[in-house]
Amino acid sequence: GQMLYKDSRQSIEARIKDLLRRMTLEEKIGQMTQIERAVASQAVVRQYGIGDVLNGGGSAPAERAAPNVWEDMVDDYQIGAMSTRLGIPVIYGVDAVHGHNNVYGATIYPHNIGLGSSRDPELVRRIGAATALEVRATGMPYAFAPCIAVCRDPRWGRCYESYGEDTQLVRSMTKIIQGLQGSPPPSHPSGYPYVGGPSKVVACAKHFVGDGGTVKGIDENNTVTTYRQLVQVHMAPYLDAIAMGVSTIMISYSSFNGIKMHANRFLVTEVLKNRLGFQGFLISDWEAIDRITDPPKQNYTYSVLTSVNAGIDMIMVPFDYQNFINILTGLVKSGAVSQSRIDDAVTRILRVKFAAGLFEAPKANRKLNNKVGAEDHRELAREAVRKSLVLLKNSARSGSSKNILPLSKTAPKILVAGTHADDLGLQCGGWTITWQGGSGQTTIGTTIRQAIANTVSQSTQVVYEQSPDANFVKDKGFSYAVVVIGEQPYAEIAGDNLNLTIPSQGIDTIRNVCSSLRCVVVLISGRPLVLEPHIDMMDALVAAWLPGSEGQGVADVLFGDHDFVGKSSRTWFKRVDQLPMNVGDMGYDPLFPYGFGMTMRQQ
Numbered sequence: 001g002q003m004l005y006k007d008s009r010q011s012i013e014a015r016i017k018d019l020l021r022r023m024t025l026e027e028k029i030g031q032m033t034q035i036e037r038a039v040a041s042q043a044v045v046r047q048y049g050i051g052d053v054l055n056g057g058g059s060a061p062a063e064r065a066a067p068n069v070w071e072d073m074v075d076d077y078q079i080g081a082m083s084t085r086l087g088i089p090v091i092y093g094v095d096a097v098h099g100h101n102n103v104y105g106a107t108i109y110p111h112n113i114g115l116g117s118s119r120d121p122e123l124v125r126r127i128g129a130a131t132a133l134e135v136r137a138t139g140m141p142y143a144f145a146p147c148i149a150v151c152r153d154p155r156w157g158r159c160y161e162s163y164g165e166d167t168q169l170v171r172s173m174t175k176i177i178q179g180l181q182g183s184p185p186p187s188h189p190s191g192y193p194y195v196g197g198p199s200k201v202v203a204c205a206k207h208f209v210g211d212g213g214t215v216k217g218i219d220e221n222n223t224v225t226t227y228r229q230l231v232q233v234h235m236a237p238y239l240d241a242i243a244m245g246v247s248t249i250m251i252s253y254s255s256f257n258g259i260k261m262h263a264n265r266f267l268v269t270e271v272l273k274n275r276l277g278f279q280g281f282l283i284s285d286w287e288a289i290d291r292i293t294d295p296p297k298q299n300y301t302y303s304v305l306t307s308v309n310a311g312i313d314m315i316m317v318p319f320d321y322q323n324f325i326n327i328l329t330g331l332v333k334s335g336a337v338s339q340s341r342i343d344d345a346v347t348r349i350l351r352v353k354f355a356a357g358l359f360e361a362p363k364a365n366r367k368l369n370n371k372v373g374a375e376d377h378r379e380l381a382r383e384a385v386r387k388s389l390v391l392l393k394n395s396a397r398s399g400s401s402k403n404i405l406p407l408s409k410t411a412p413k414i415l416v417a418g419t420h421a422d423d424l425g426l427q428c429g430g431w432t433i434t435w436q437g438g439s440g441q442t443t444i445g446t447t448i449r450q451a452i453a454n455t456v457s458q459s460t461q462v463v464y465e466q467s468p469d470a471n472f473v474k475d476k477g478f479s480y481a482v483v484v485i486g487e488q489p490y491a492e493i494a495g496d497n498l499n500l501t502i503p504s505q506g507i508d509t510i511r512n513v514c515s516s517l518r519c520v521v522v523l524i525s526g527r528p529l530v531l532e533p534h535i536d537m538m539d540a541l542v543a544a545w546l547p548g549s550e551g552q553g554v555a556d557v558l559f560g561d562h563d564f565v566g567k568s569s570r571t572w573f574k575r576v577d578q579l580p581m582n583v584g585d586m587g588y589d590p591l592f593p594y595g596f597g598m599t600m601r602q603q
Ligand SMILES: OC[C@@H]1[C@@H](O)[C@H](O)[C@@H](O)c2nc(-c3ccccc3)cn21
Pocket: 055, 056, 057, 095, 144, 206, 285, 286, 492
């Protein structure tokens, strides 16, 4: 009759046992091999028995590819997998870290630093659920999210990917996993992967462990601390993720006290698998095993040996897969890597694939196509923008009795200025359409300038000037100005920054505009920046972080349709020489403390 592992009425563990015993070493190693879509094809998947494909940041089948083009691509790999001897489906992973951000037209949510400032875990769960739908709408069952780093130093280029500096806040935001994967029933065993159906995805808690604690926030560097601190500050959110049935965990590029995480058998196997009882699969980061040696790939055999023996189950190779397969095969044949290690890895990978329903529904569900950028998702993103904004300053220019915020919708003439006022790419930040992000109309959404124009009365003239000089504002009869400035997009090491100053073009605009006009400054940034020299020039200051595609949420609050609710997810330092400085530290001396956030009602 039908082979047991293909029978969905059987338990997952019975199906794994039946399938594993049928598999050759080559087929097992194929399951442990993840390749990038650029080197993947139906033929490669079939020929090498590749188990996993990923979408690197910005990698796409075409410019502005439509959902069905993405689905055709993923289905093509699936056809290759289904035509192998055992027909084990591939699992296709993508970085959907603030919406389905590689896909043109997808809803782009505020990056995690802003979501952390909302202090609303239920909002974040809803974002997870909406994101799962958009990921599935392109035929993909796996998202490399959430990043549950506890960023302890804003000089880190990935600090905006962290929900905040405080472990308890990050722990509360792991609720997004229940949105992405669904919520397991109370009877669900802790640590066991859970995916609640075809509109949910496999999630990935990342990056284990201590990615946000490196020295000076240097990306992929060394986290020097006690084991107790590592557990209390950085590992705690993984316990919540595991309790929620997170299906996969990605290992961090960084090191703990000089030991590369990708070579750290104690933390990866002894702690994460044995003591914390994680039963899904562990995935490496991109070419992370290569970087176990310095220089990278100096000894790839050693990289493969130590990472697999450390307990990593799936290797994000992602290009040199023949080499990886050959080396690992040789290591098993020589006994350097045991059969039982390979079987543990494959068992975990199959467990997640069965839990995700991939054997029953390997191909894309084409009925979900219209979910990409759906109006209700954009409304959710707009709500998230509103709740993420942090009001740092609100005052009245001398002589006036009223604070500048909320802004009047019926002023006769207003100025909107700044590099970030009318630029969708800049307000989305990194990990948007491309890996590093970009400027201009990179996807579909509403800029802050458009949002302001949508909000003011018909009789209000909105003048937009990106970088006005001092004369521009003179004697023009502007009632007030909104100045939107900030950081250029970045991702990972490109975002590492030791001085954290506001880019000078923005400072010039603040000076040119706010010296003679009442102005509210909206700061678009992935982290707190040095403010003191400039804040006195502003009548009001809003930290908008990286709000994403729905700029309408900014106008909703500036004009008083909604009040500010955001509480900063990070300490706003005075000077970088204070860093690292986090809430609770001795000598804590912030400009604005962790949790700071004004409302417009308070005087
Ligand atoms: O996109 C896949 C993973 C992502 O999930 C991880 O969070 C992130 O650390 C990461 N960096 C690269 C990456 C880094 C340098 C060059 C090319 C790619 C790839 N990836």
